[in-house]
Amino acid sequence: MFDRFARVLFRLPLDRALDYRIAPDMEPEIGSRVQVKLNNREEIGIVCEMTDTAESDRVLDIEAVLDPLPVVTKDQIELADRLADYYICGPGEGLFKMFPSPPVSFQTTSSRNFKIPDIEAAPAPSPRHTLNQEQSAIYQEIKKNHKAGRMHLLHGITGSGKTEVYIHLMRDALLEGRGALLLVPEIALTVQMIQRLQEVFGSAIALLHSGLPAKERFLNYLSVIQKKRRLVVGTRSAIFAPVDALKYIIIDEEHDSSYRENSAPRYDARLLARWIANSRDAMIIAGSATPRLESRRACQTHPELFHYHSISGRAAGSLPQVQVLQAPTNQNPISGQLITEIEKNLKNGQQTILLLNRRGYQPFIYCDNCASTIKCPRCSVTLHFHKPDILLCHYCAYNARNDGTCPQCGGKTKATGTGVQRLEEFLASRFLDARIERVDTDTSKGGKNLQDSLHRFFRKELDILMGTQMIAKGLDAPDVTLVGVLQADQGLMLSDYRAQERTFSLLMQVAGRAGRGQFQGRVIIEALNPEHSVIHMAAAQDYARFYDAELRLRSATNYPPFCRLLRFLIRSPDQEYAEQKIDELAELLESTLASESDALEILGPAPAPIERIHDQYRMHILVKTRSYERIRPALRAMLESFRPGLRKGHLEFEPDPQDVV
Ligand SMILES: [Zn+2]
Ligand SMILES: [Zn+2]
Numbered sequence: 001m002f003d004r005f006a007r008v009l010f011r012l013p014l015d016r017a018l019d020y021r022i023a024p025d026m027e028p029e030i031g032s033r034v035q036v037k038l039n040n041r042e043e044i045g046i047v048c049e050m051t052d053t054a055e056s057d058r059v060l061d062i063e064a065v066l067d068p069l070p071v072v073t074k075d076q077i078e079l080a081d082r083l084a085d086y087y088i089c090g091p092g093e094g095l096f097k098m099f100p101s102p103p104v105s106f107q108t109t110s111s112r113n114f115k116i117p118d119i120e121a122a123p124a125p126s127p128r129h130t131l132n133q134e135q136s137a138i139y140q141e142i143k144k145n146h147k148a149g150r151m152h153l154l155h156g157i158t159g160s161g162k163t164e165v166y167i168h169l170m171r172d173a174l175l176e177g178r179g180a181l182l183l184v185p186e187i188a189l190t191v192q193m194i195q196r197l198q199e200v201f202g203s204a205i206a207l208l209h210s211g212l213p214a215k216e217r218f219l220n221y222l223s224v225i226q227k228k229r230r231l232v233v234g235t236r237s238a239i240f241a242p243v244d245a246l247k248y249i250i251i252d253e254e255h256d257s258s259y260r261e262n263s264a265p266r267y268d269a270r271l272l273a274r275w276i277a278n279s280r281d282a283m284i285i286a287g288s289a290t291p292r293l294e295s296r297r298a299c300q301t302h303p304e305l306f307h308y309h310s311i312s313g314r315a316a317g318s319l320p321q322v323q324v325l326q327a328p329t330n331q332n333p334i335s336g337q338l339i340t341e342i343e344k345n346l347k348n349g350q351q352t353i354l355l356l357n358r359r360g361y362q363p364f365i366y367c368d369n370c371a372s373t374i375k376c377p378r379c380s381v382t383l384h385f386h387k388p389d390i391l392l393c394h395y396c397a398y399n400a401r402n403d404g405t406c407p408q409c410g411g412k413t414k415a416t417g418t419g420v421q422r423l424e425e426f427l428a429s430r431f432l433d434a435r436i437e438r439v440d441t442d443t444s445k446g447g448k449n450l451q452d453s454l455h456r457f458f459r460k461e462l463d464i465l466m467g468t469q470m471i472a473k474g475l476d477a478p479d480v481t482l483v484g485v486l487q488a489d490q491g492l493m494l495s496d497y498r499a500q501e502r503t504f505s506l507l508m509q510v511a512g513r514a515g516r517g518q519f520q521g522r523v524i525i526e527a528l529n530p531e532h533s534v535i536h537m538a539a540a541q542d543y544a545r546f547y548d549a550e551l552r553l554r555s556a557t558n559y560p561p562f563c564r565l566l567r568f569l570i571r572s573p574d575q576e577y578a579e580q581k582i583d584e585l586a587e588l589l590e591s592t593l594a595s596e597s598d599a600l601e602i603l604g605p606a607p608a609p610i611e612r613i614h615d616q617y618r619m620h621i622l623v624k625t626r627s628y629e630r631i632r633p634a635l636r637a638m639l640e641s642f643r644p645g646l647r648k649g650h651l652e653f654e655p656d657p658q659d660v661v
Helices: 074-087 091-095 104-108 133-144 162-175 187-204 214-225 236-240 269-279 293-301 336-347 420-430 441-445 450-458 499-511 533-539 543-557 575-593 628-645
Strands: 004-010 018-022 033-038 041-051 151-156 179-183 205-208 231-234 246-252 283-288 306-311 321-326 351-356 364-367 384-386 390-392 399-401 413-416 436-439 464-467 480-486 522-527 564-572 599-613 616-625 650-655
Touching: 004 033, 004 091, 018 033, 018 041, 041 074, 041 091, 074 091, 074 269, 074 650, 133 151, 133 162, 133 306, 151 162, 151 293, 162 179, 162 187, 162 231, 162 246, 162 283, 179 236, 187 205, 187 231, 187 450, 205 214, 231 236, 236 269, 246 269, 269 283, 293 306, 293 543, 321 533, 336 351, 336 480, 336 522, 351 420, 420 436, 420 464, 436 441, 436 450, 441 450, 450 464, 480 499, 499 522, 499 533, 499 543, 522 533, 533 543, 564 575, 564 628, 575 599, 575 616, 575 628, 628 650
Parallel strands: 151 283, 151 306, 179 231, 179 246, 205 231, 246 283, 321 522, 351 464, 351 480, 436 464, 480 522
Antiparallel strands: 004 018, 004 041, 033 041, 364 413, 384 390, 390 399, 564 616, 564 650, 599 616
């Protein structure tokens, strides 16, 4: 009898699969997880191919087949190859991000008929709402223009009724025996949209996000891979869901930075959506009130592929009135005018949202005696004061008790500025009877459930909802008539080329929360520099003007979308080592790209804007190029030869980085 072999991929930076012998009594399938030995260690891998010949003579046996069913499809394995090629990583590293980790019971079951619970017959989907004229025209145009890989950009302010268009398209896909995928930034903030979808589609929808218990999430995933469900709603990683006969990939709030993965390989779900749509005869529907610059521009430069649709009308309510005020320069957290407006709202029984994108009680601790701010001992950033008495680093979570003395000179320290904790305290003392709730990453860590807070707000059990940028997304509460944004321009001080775009987008989003019901909404934006043009354009809700201005700036400074940006970052606990290695890398880059006319510019090497995080010194190089595709093979070869020599540090390579801090 001939031997059979399986090619196995690992969650490791290996550039290819390794061969293992399949025992005669074993029947792994392509896509099954297997247990094997690799360098004398037990590892879990995924079978990506079967073969009759092994590439080497010394081949080990597969020790166990872990799953009775494949956990990934051939399409996903192909996608992993493409991902590895683009992000210059191992195919296994991407593949292992494509499915939720199976619960223990699934791993140990030897039965081949592991079953997912039967799905109740979905009620005949009925959209219930009819589309208005504008929505209907867009819907018809999307239907008429089906072509693989095409993208339709729905540019409409919050509340313009994009969800109803999504629902109609998903229903059509289902009726044709095809499937659809809807991506949202965060499930907890999309409660209402999901309720609406479940009303229409019932249990035909598979939810995929990290907030679900592991078993439920995995079973939902299984129901998709087994073709029992064709509709998926989820966050970033749901882009990998193996939806059968996929017809639409819908990306709501397409500008949201959560579509970018935050550990290597740092894939962008929006880019993957384009690859998937192309290879699987699907189309992309992307919706946003503030589309990314590159998405909006693609509609102008490549109209045959990227279709632009503007939804102007607000399905309910009218546009809010926006006012920009000078932020108080004394110790008051908010201006007198905003206090008056909150009072008015409380008296009228209407709800208020306050956004302050700053965690903790006070953001600065300084010592008068030696004239310094108190920094994190592990990072090159200042510590924040959190109540009751902790100094916390927002980058590495270092914390120490605040005993009021300076670690440098022993002098007395003072805290200054306002974070959300201090704002909450101020509001509570000012509005004694108001029901106030704060949401930020600290309150959700403290066990308070974000979803619960939001539900209570929707049920009108709260008067004021306040917090960090979490509250700017997706929230649709009709009785909110006042939105206040504090320290609106703080994001503009970051040294990052996307800082303006992010600030504009955040302000537009949060302003869109006001006045969605029958009452007129008011928005008050407080800024240290109220004259800043980005603040003004956001206040005027003028995307077109912002788009033109920002595009001119990017063109003049040669930043995306006018070039491709590539980032190489070396981090090491040894500063000299990091500096020496980044210099070596810079030289290599120079010589690698010397013959490439498409390599426009090499910036650096230089310390990253945040030079040290968690005791790691960070040095980086940015490359601006016209075509990443053309220089990628050379870069891959260069990185493969460089990486093994990097013994005391790490190299992070990132094409199209989300930020460069
Ligand atoms: Zn001091
Ligand atoms: Zn730190």
